[in-house]
Amino acid sequence: MAKHQFQTEINQLLQLMIHSLYSNKEIFLRELVSNASDALDKLNMLHLTDDAYKGIAFTPRVDIAIDKEAKTLTVSDTGIGMNDEDLVAHLGTIAKSGTKAFLENLSGDAKKDSQLIGQFGVGFYAAFMVADKIEVVTKKAGEEQAYKWISAGDGEFDIEPAEKEGNGTSITLFLKDEDEEFLETYRIENIIKKYSNHIPFPIFMDKENFIPAERDDEGNETKPSSTEIKNEQINKASALWTLSKSDISDDEYKEFYSSLSHDSGEPITWLHHKAEGAIEYTTLFYIPSKAPMDLYRVDYQPGVKLYINRVFITDDDKELMPTYLRFLRGVIDSADLPLNVSREILQSNPVMNKIQNASVKKVLSELAKLKKKDAEKYDAFYSEFGNVIKEGLYSDFGNREKILELLKFNTLNSNEQTDIESFVTKVDETKKEIYYISGKMSLQMLKNSPQLERFKAKGIDVLILNDEIDTIVFPMVTEYKEYKFVNVSDAQFEESEEEKKADEETAKAFESLVGAMTEALGDKVSKVEVTTDLTDSPVCLKIDKEDPNYQMAQMMKQMGGGMGMEIPDIKPILQINPKHELLEKLNGTSDVNLVNDAAFVLLDQAKLFEGAELDDTAGFIARMNRIMSKAL
Numbered sequence: 164m165a166k167h168q169f170q171t172e173i174n175q176l177l178q179l180m181i182h183s184l185y186s187n188k189e190i191f192l193r194e195l196v197s198n199a200s201d202a203l204d205k206l207n208m209l210h211l212t213d214d215a216y217k218g219i220a221f222t223p224r225v226d227i228a229i230d231k232e233a234k235t236l237t238v239s240d241t242g243i244g245m246n247d248e249d250l251v252a253h254l255g256t257i258a259k260s261g262t263k264a265f266l267e268n269l270s271g272d273a274k275k276d277s278q279l280i281g282q283f284g285v286g287f288y289a290a291f292m293v294a295d296k297i298e299v300v301t302k303k304a305g306e307e308q309a310y311k312w313i314s315a316g317d318g319e320f321d322i323e324p325a326e327k328e329g330n331g332t333s334i335t336l337f338l339k340d341e342d343e344e345f346l347e348t349y350r351i352e353n354i355i356k357k358y359s360n361h362i363p364f365p366i367f368m369d370k371e372n373f374i375p376a377e378r379d380d381e382g383n384e385t386k387p388s389s390t391e392i393k394n395e396q397i398n399k400a401s402a403l404w405t406l407s408k409s410d411i412s413d414d415e416y417k418e419f420y421s422s423l424s425h426d427s428g429e430p431i432t433w434l435h436h437k438a439e440g441a442i443e444y445t446t447l448f449y450i451p452s453k454a455p456m457d458l459y460r461v462d463y464q465p466g467v468k469l470y471i472n473r474v475f476i477t478d479d480d481k482e483l484m485p486t487y488l489r490f491l492r493g494v495i496d497s498a499d500l501p502l503n504v505s506r507e508i509l510q511s512n513p514v515m516n517k518i519q520n521a522s523v524k525k526v527l528s529e530l531a532k533l534k535k536k537d538a539e540k541y542d543a544f545y546s547e548f549g550n551v552i553k554e555g556l557y558s559d560f561g562n563r564e565k566i567l568e569l570l571k572f573n574t575l576n577s578n579e580q581t582d583i584e585s586f587v588t589k590v591d592e593t594k595k596e597i598y599y600i601s602g603k604m605s606l607q608m609l610k611n612s613p614q615l616e617r618f619k620a621k622g623i624d625v626l627i628l629n630d631e632i633d634t635i636v637f638p639m640v641t642e643y644k645e646y647k648f649v650n651v652s653d654a655q656f657e658e659s660e661e662e663k664k665a666d667e668e669t670a671k672a673f674e675s676l677v678g679a680m681t682e683a684l685g686d687k688v689s690k691v692e693v694t695t696d697l698t699d700s701p702v703c704l705k706i707d708k709e710d711p712n713y714q715m716a717q718m719m720k721q722m723g724g725g726m727g728m729e730i731p732d733i734k735p736i737l738q739i740n741p742k743h744e745l746l747e748k749l750n751g752t753s754d755v756n757l758v759n760d761a762a763f764v765l766l767d768q769a770k771l772f773e774g775a776e777l778d779d780t781a782g783f784i785a786r787m788n789r790i791m792s793k794a795l
């Protein structure tokens with residue numbers, strides 16, 4: 164017998180289970196049956212596609228056996244099975260990033276953690292909620308030796324050689340005294356019907372049928388009542404997505420979702436679509452109500468399973484759906500793909516590409532419908548996944564317009580969010596420009612940016628994009644229909660001849676102040692210039708897009724961060740507002756030291772407005788204090 168230690172994370176998970184954080188213990192059975200179904204799926208595929216498995220009989224079934232005396236519940240399958248190495252790898256360590264992310268998120272607060280765990284599938288280990296010992300006897304398809312895995316969930320497990328007829332896995336739970344309810348057939352049957360009715364394989368169980376007493380005409384008992392034990396199939400075993408929509412109740416859709424996603428919450432909505440015509444396929448997609456733990460991890464677990472004519476092919480292919488739709492859970496099934504597809508072939512397979520493209524369009528159009536029809540549900544979806552959808556703006560050029568239409572925008576002139584379709588109804592039809600400002604800071608702070616003052620003065624509305632992802636994707640969005648996206652700092656408004664003349668005169672009047680400030684600031688700025696764009700603020704910063712350093716930095720960012728080279732420092736232009744009292748006064752002073760101090764303080768305040776940090780806080784304070792003492 165070989166003793167093994169569980170990986171630390173598993174011990175953590177087990178502790179959580181055993182202390183019964185789960186309010187919903189019965190889901191352990193869903194997890195075991197779903198593993199059995201996965202094991203049958205895997206063997207089914209190999210059986211059909213790999214010559215080495217052709218000789219193995221495939222009689223897919225799951226059996227549940229109850230032994231009331233021994234207080235055991237056994238779930239067996241005729242699936243792929245495991246050898247000793249698999250047992251150590253799969254029932255001793257956690258490979259899935261989602262599980263790790265889940266464990267990292269635990270707070271130690273039992274109540275919060277139990278809510279977290281409710282959103283999350285914990286797989287096989289859930290069985291330790293109801294069992295104080297588990298025995299797994301398993302034989303891998305195509306191998307001779309069977310193995311037994313035993314653990315009391317106390318940090319270690321044993322593996323020893325065992326005897327077993329046929330391939331597959333048999334998992335026996337030695338139930339805790341307080342969990343004897345799971346020895347009742349009706350209870351088990353109900354749980355199976357609730358969560359596993361639509362796994363595509365039959366589940367059998369011995370059922371006790373009550374046979375009433377037989378009586379003669381006078382009512383005398385001729386044969387006493389009895390119970391008959393019959394082994395019966397207790398689930399429908401019809402892959403849910405193959406049924407027609409009208410035959411599926413909402414509850415059945417939700418239950419299938421929970422068996423597919425292991426999420427104990429309900430989906431926000433689902434889209435079930437059967438395409439008929441040149442290519443036939445069925446898709447059933449769910450939108451979860453909570454983002455999966457690993458949504459923002461590179462090694463996230465994709466949630467869409469591919470079936471070819473009901474034969475499971477993969478649940479681990481990130482290319483099945485674009486990454487910006489990675490929150491979807493569901494199934495794609497088509498009879499028009501070759502069964503023995505390899506992953507590489509799959510990606511370049513024209514049928515698969517058509518299914519993918521059509522599925523993406525379908526999901527986007529269903530989301531658009533939801534947005535129009537059910538604002539509450541759409542808001543729930545958007546607050547969880549809105550930022551993920553935005554990733555599609557740079558990764559899915561073909562659907563950019565549709566993705567833009569799904570987004571909700573804050574705008575300068577309103578406290579309510581709007582969408583792009585209504586926003587463009589208000590833009591100047593002669594210019595057809597959509598102005599936006601982006602920056603990772605609070606909404607209010609961005610709305611207060613000096614860059615927006617000329618828009619405020621003219622009453623022009625602007626999209627306020629204050630999420631981090633906005634600053635990455637929107638510079639790449641150039642248009643929506645016939646409208647152009649224009650960053651506020653690049654917006655240009657026509658001036659009349661008189662206005663131009665007046666501007667020139669003002670610039671002249673400020674020439675010497677501009678010269679003095681430029682000299683004071685030295686290489687902190689690329690230049691100081693007079694602007695007529697500001698109304699309330701004395702100064703603001705502008706980036707010169709023609710600056711070679713700026714262009715270099717953009718190029719390096721696009722190439723993925725500069726590859727070890729230092730990204731060049733971009734010096735901003737400091738714009739000053741000649742109509743502001745402060746600048747007017749500064750223009751009239753002959754106090755060189757004051758101009759010097761004011762130049763730095765003004766530059767720093769412009770930086771603060773941009774949400775940037777000051778390079779020299781002590782210097783800033785010293786200068787402020789000098790200016791204040793002069794004023795007192």
Ligand SMILES: Nc1ncnc2c1ncn2[C@@H]1O[C@H](COP(=O)(O)OP(=O)(O)OP(=O)(O)O)[C@@H](O)[C@H]1O
Pocket residue numbers: 194198199202240242243244245253254284285286287288331332425
């Ligand atoms: N009945 C079984 N037959 C064959 N392998 C199994 C069986 N049950 C579990 N396994 C193996 O053990 C692994 C771990 O199972 P576990 O339920 O913990 O996680 P999972 O099934 O990968 O994830 P999840 O349950 O969240 O989908 C499985 O991925 C599978 O490789």
